[in-house]
Amino acid sequence: MINWLQNLSIRRKLMLIIMTTSAVVLMVASAAFVFADRLANQKKLVYLVTSQADLVGANTTAALAFRDNIAANETLSSLREQDHILEAVLYDRDGEEFAKYSNDTADNVRKLKSVIADVRFDGNLLHLTQPVFLENEQIGSIALVADVNRLHARMGDITGLVFLVLIGALIAALLISMRIHRSISVPVTELANVAQRISDDQDYSIRARKLTDDELGNLVDGVNNMLTQIQKRDQMLARHTETLEKKVQERTSELRQLTEQFKHRAYHDELTGLPNRALFEDRLSHALDVAKRHQQRLAVMFLDLDRFKIINDTLGHAAGDKLLCHVASTLTHCLRAEDTVARLGGDEFTVLLQNVENTELAGKTARKIIKTIQQPVEIDGHELHISTSIGIAMYPDDEKDTVGLMRCADAAMYLSKEGGRNRYHFYTDSMHQNAMKRMRLEAELHRAISGNNLTLVYFPRRDLISNQVTGVEAL
Amino acid sequence: MDSRNHKQGKLIGLLILLASLFVLDSSQLFAAKPAKSEYALKSAYLLNIAKFVQWPDPTGSNASQSFQFCVIGIEQHAGEIDGQIAGKKVHGRESSIQHLSFSEDIDHCQVIFIGEIGATRVAHVLKTAQSKSILIVGEESEFINRGGDVNFFAEPKRLRFEINPLSLEHKGLSVSSKLLRLARILEVPVKETD
Numbered sequence: 041m042i043n044w045l046q047n048l049s050i051r052r053k054l055m056l057i058i059m060t061t062s063a064v065v066l067m068v069a070s071a072a073f074v075f076a077d078r079l080a081n082q083k084k085l086v087y088l089v090t091s092q093a094d095l096v097g098a099n100t101t102a103a104l105a106f107r108d109n110i111a112a113n114e115t116l117s118s119l120r121e122q123d124h125i126l127e128a129v130l131y132d133r134d135g136e137e138f139a140k141y142s143n144d145t146a147d148n149v150r151k152l153k154s155v156i157a158d159v160r161f162d163g164n165l166l167h168l169t170q171p172v173f174l175e176n177e178q179i180g181s182i183a184l185v186a187d188v189n190r191l192h193a194r195m196g197d198i199t200g201l202v203f204l205v206l207i208g209a210l211i212a213a214l215l216i217s218m219r220i221h222r223s224i225s226v227p228v229t230e231l232a233n234v235a236q237r238i239s240d241d242q243d244y245s246i247r248a249r250k251l252t253d254d255e256l257g258n259l260v261d262g263v264n265n266m267l268t269q270i271q272k273r274d275q276m277l278a279r280h281t282e283t284l285e286k287k288v289q290e291r292t293s294e295l296r297q298l299t300e301q302f303k304h305r306a307y308h309d310e311l312t313g314l315p316n317r318a319l320f321e322d323r324l325s326h327a328l329d330v331a332k333r334h335q336q337r338l339a340v341m342f343l344d345l346d347r348f349k350i351i352n353d354t355l356g357h358a359a360g361d362k363l364l365c366h367v368a369s370t371l372t373h374c375l376r377a378e379d380t381v382a383r384l385g386g387d388e389f390t391v392l393l394q395n396v397e398n399t400e401l402a403g404k405t406a407r408k409i410i411k412t413i414q415q416p417v418e419i420d421g422h423e424l425h426i427s428t429s430i431g432i433a434m435y436p437d438d439e440k441d442t443v444g445l446m447r448c449a450d451a452a453m454y455l456s457k458e459g460g461r462n463r464y465h466f467y468t469d470s471m472h473q474n475a476m477k478r479m480r481l482e483a484e485l486h487r488a489i490s491g492n493n494l495t496l497v498y499f500p501r502r503d504l505i506s507n508q509v510t511g512v513e514a515l
Numbered sequence: 516m517d518s519r520n521h522k523q524g525k526l527i528g529l530l531i532l533l534a535s536l537f538v539l540d541s542s543q544l545f546a547a548k549p550a551k552s553e554y555a556l557k558s559a560y561l562l563n564i565a566k567f568v569q570w571p572d573p574t575g576s577n578a579s580q581s582f583q584f585c586v587i588g589i590e591q592h593a594g595e596i597d598g599q600i601a602g603k604k605v606h607g608r609e610s611s612i613q614h615l616s617f618s619e620d621i622d623h624c625q626v627i628f629i630g631e632i633g634a635t636r637v638a639h640v641l642k643t644a645q646s647k648s649i650l651i652v653g654e655e656s657e658f659i660n661r662g663g664d665v666n667f668f669a670e671p672k673r674l675r676f677e678i679n680p681l682s683l684e685h686k687g688l689s690v691s692s693k694l695l696r697l698a699r700i701l702e703v704p705v706k707e708t709d
Contacts, residue, residue, distance in 0.1 A: 102693035105563040108673070111697050175566050175604065 054221035062213035093170035112139035124190035312368035320382035339402035341391040342449040348387035406464040427462035554592035558599035567694035588630025
């Protein structure tokens, strides 16, 4: 009940309050009115019946005096016209019933015998007794029994009228309340709608209309002020957010650049900008995957500049670096876009040729490189002639993995070096054996040096003619 | 001797009346024993009739004086009549009763009750009383026609009376309608006689 009441709209609540109040007031007033009317009617009734008793009593005095009960009965019979009188009894001075009149409908009237002046209500019946005087001497009494309801009906019961007035007044109250409630409910509804719109649209520029100049008006003003403050704060917040975002963006892009730089550095050679060993190996492994999938061939070249150390030592590091950069760009130009050139360090470069149809194609590229690098280059006023030694390993002919291919290319390059530089060699299996032999030798020599097991043996040189020892040869 | 007889008769009459009241209801009383108390009843009626008649004011007698009933004839029932009337209040005055011979002065009487004294004497009394505010009551037929105001007559079960309102009006006496309702009305025009 209370919840139901609380959940009603303001409009309905106001109307309910007005209607309830009106109904209560009207009902109380009506009840009081009806009650007062009943009381007044009752007084009127008593007065009316008393007058009738007086009249009948007066009219029966002679009959009573002369003990003419026929006349007395006749007189009482005149009450027939008064249909509310159910019974009338005339008593003589000794209290004996002298004459009597009974209405046809008075079957069940309970007689309240009384010979002295008396007024008594018994349910719907009014018992009234009046003495009958003749010349100041009581010669009897007349008792009337009246039906109160019939009397009320005769006097006109206003209950129906009051009820009609009550209904009319309630309808009027309803109509009035429908007008009055607007002064409160409309501003409140307006305010509620504005609040709803604001929360729906998140638009704090909406303002509530001020419809009244009362507390509700003040409320509207207050809400509007609050909205203004919220809007200001929002704007400030938006500005701050914007600044912050800008800063974050700046930082982020700086960071990205740095990251890019670091990434580049991690995978590229700082001097020439070419991919470094890590990136090269990575690309090689990718290229191997591709080649394996498509059953292609690829070639790995190892390049080493001939006599670079001499140039570096004589012209200085700066010149050496410039020369390396020159070589890097030259190599890049000699190759297809999908090929990779990397600098492993020092004067060592590697080249990855993808999708090589045959070894001859790789050889052709190697020749092109050798030829291009042979071109004289001017650095710091010096015309330099350089050359390179190249070793080539083929996939899948020579090896099938990154490390193997690089080892093979390295071995082939050594052969080129040993073969007199400025040339290229494909890897062959014997190279592997030679390389192993050389490695073993190197390892034994290292062991011999550390174990001080090397001994210098001199071999005398004798002149055969003079048989003289002309010198010795260290073996 | 006479007065003692009167008193005894009065006492007996009262006792009978009281006894009959206890034993019988009123209609039976009047029906069963009308002869015995005829004059007592008539005098009671007389008293009541006087109560319903208004005399012009000032009346022929002073207001402080007693209300005068006069009886002509009926000497043998004087005691019963006296017992019913003497000392009773009428119009606020104490009533007294006087028995007259027909020739006496009647001017001080308010009510005259005439017994059966013969037409000539009745006519004489009526003539004497004419134009005076005296209520003339009789007890023989044709009494009204002769010029009387009120006359007793008997019905099988009760005593009744007839009234000539014209003669009362002529005398300046007004009679209550209540009384008229009980009475038989005989309207006999008043004949002025010298």
